[in-house]
Amino acid sequence: MARAFILAAAISLAIACGPSTVGAQPAPQPPSFQPTGNRAFDEWRDEFARRAVLRGRDPAVLGRLLAGITPDDRVIELDQRQPEFVSPVWDYVTNRVTENRISSGRALKNEIAGTLDAVEQRYGVPTGIILGIWGLESNYGEAALNWDAQTALATLAYEGRRREQFEGYLMALAEMVERDLASQGQLRSSWAGALGQPQFMPDVYLTTAVDWDGDGHRDIWNNRGDVAASIGNYLQDRGWRRGEPVFEEVRLPDNFDYALADGTMRTIADWNERGVRRIDDVAWPGAEWGLQAQLFLPAGANGPALMLYHNFGVIRRYNNSDRYALVVALLARAFDGRSGLVSDWPRAAGALNREQILELQTLLNGLGYDSGTPDGLFGSGTRRAVRNYQAAQSLPADGFPTAALLTRVRSSAGISDPEPRVPRGLQRNGIRELQRLLNRQGYHAGAADGVIGSRTRDAIRAFERAQGMEVRGRATDVVLERARAAGR
Structure with missing residues (x-):
């Protein structure tokens, strides 16, 4: 009886209130925008905004974020020339594991030691690893953020190579503004x-950023506790194993099969049986014998050999680059007063530039060694193709591309080496740029005045030796191009 009475009352209430309160609300309309003059971009932007509104994003927020923006060609250029893939590995490492970055990291470690200790205790990630990432990503908060996030993300989404990925980031950015987690003015990136x-x-911020001090804000822009805890939380969430190592430099036995450096994880006991030893000749700790690790040759058979543990791969989840993870681990060692790599880099072997890698990929594909779509970026597919070619040619299958390897591949493809390029001398503006680049990379060329003196010549010679170039000490277009690539 009571149930019937309640039902009748509900029906009466619905009738009294009228149809407007029970009918479906009209879907919100997407924002409208002024034309930018780029029809293709306008079409993408309008369609993205329409889909974003259907997925629940606020039209007013989308309208503010996307109004007036146009694609930034510089963003696309930087995306395609990331130093993780372009610079020789030794330049990448040397230009980042610097005394200035190490000393700044140690100073920060001393300044907020209590916070860092507590973060390490909570998440199990060593302070040195957190500081290494912090220093690389933003120079401990000192690096300038020169883009509006919405412009950068919209550009990369519109460009299309990873459209779905960057549209997702743009959706998350809009959600951040809607939830008042950040103002539009904060969104410098x-x-x-x-x-x-x-x-x-932006999507990582939504799921992973931490309010360490409990003030109600996940402030990764200004709050050092929030920054450190957010990095620690990120790594813990991606599988960091408390107390396990990151990497160990090793010495390989004579006649070692370099094809074993193929990414396969084996136990330390297995590697030990194959004659692999720590570079310091200290016996492997008993607790590590059962740990899985892979052999990594970042510069091929003639450079350092590294044993990479599980936690190295976790750092790669932060930035998908072996070089990046290596620099983080080396910085962490330096913060603790430990030495870096013992083995020298094989600078004399040289390294290929992007155009040469593109040629190498094209030739390997033509010879039946699948390197993927040629793009001039040396990734895992190209490394695998190089390794397979080397094995077929009875060469050390280390997967590392050198000028000598490119010459060999050209010969296999029936192509002669091109005639050597004749270097051209630089005018004063070019000399000035070269001096600035050399100084920035630690070669001490003196004042950037566009005048060739003894200091500049000595700096050029030192740079040429480090790059495996013919040592001439002349300011030429070839040297300038190489210095530009090394400084990226």
């Missing part, structure tokens, strides 16, 4: 749209 001192993408 790197060229890739990464935010704050830990350089989180």
Whole structure:
């Protein structure tokens, strides 16, 4: 009886209130925008805004974020020339594991030691690893963020190579503004749209950023506790194993099969049986014998050999680059007063530039060694193709591309080496740029005045030796191009 009475009352209430309160609300309309003069971009932007509104994003927020923006060609250029893939590995490492970065990291470690200790205790990630990432991503918060995040993300989404990925980031950015997690004015970013001192993408901010001090804000822009805890939380969430190592430099036995450096994880006991030893000749700790690790040759058979543990791969989840993870681990060692790599880099072997890698990929594909779509970027597919070619040619299958290897591949493809390029001398503006680049990379060329003196010649010679070039000490277009590539 009571149930019937309640039902009748509900029906009466619905009738009294009228149809407007029970009918479906009209779907919100997407924002409208002024034309930018780029029809293709306008079409993408309008369609993205329409889909974003259907997925629940606020039209007013979308309208403010996307109004007036146009694609930034510089963003696309930087995306395609990331130093993780272009610079020789020794330049990448040397230009980042610097005394200035190490000393700044140690100073920060001393300044907020209590916070860092507590973060390490909570998440199990060593302080040195957190500081290494912090220093690389934003120079401990000192790096300038020169882009509006919405412009960078919209550019990369419109460009289309990873459209779905960057549209997702743009959706998350709109959600951040809607939820008042950040104002539009705070959304300054790197060229890739990464935010704050830990350089989180917007979706990572939503799921992973931490309010360490409990003030109600996950402030990765200004709050050092929030920054450190957010980095620690990110790594813990991606599988960091408390107390396990990251990497160990090793010595390989004579006649070692370099094809074993293929990414396969084996136990330390297995590697030990194959004659692999720590570079310091200290016996492997008993607790590590059962750990899985892979052999990594970042510069081929003639460079350092590294044993990479599980935690190395976790650092790669932050930035998908072996070089990046290596620099983080080396910085962490330096913060603790430990030495870096013992083995020298094989600079004399040289390294290929992007155009040469593109040629190498094209030739390997033509010879039946699948390197993927030629793009001039040396990734895992190209490394695998190089390794397979080397094995077929009875060469050390280390997967490392050198000028000598490119010459060999050209010969296999029936192509002669091109005639050597004749270097051209630089005018004063070019000399000035070269001096600035050399000084920035630690070669001490003196004042950037456009005048060739003994200091500049000595700096050029030192740079040429480090690059495996013919040592001539002349300011030429060839040297300038190489210095530009090394400084990226």
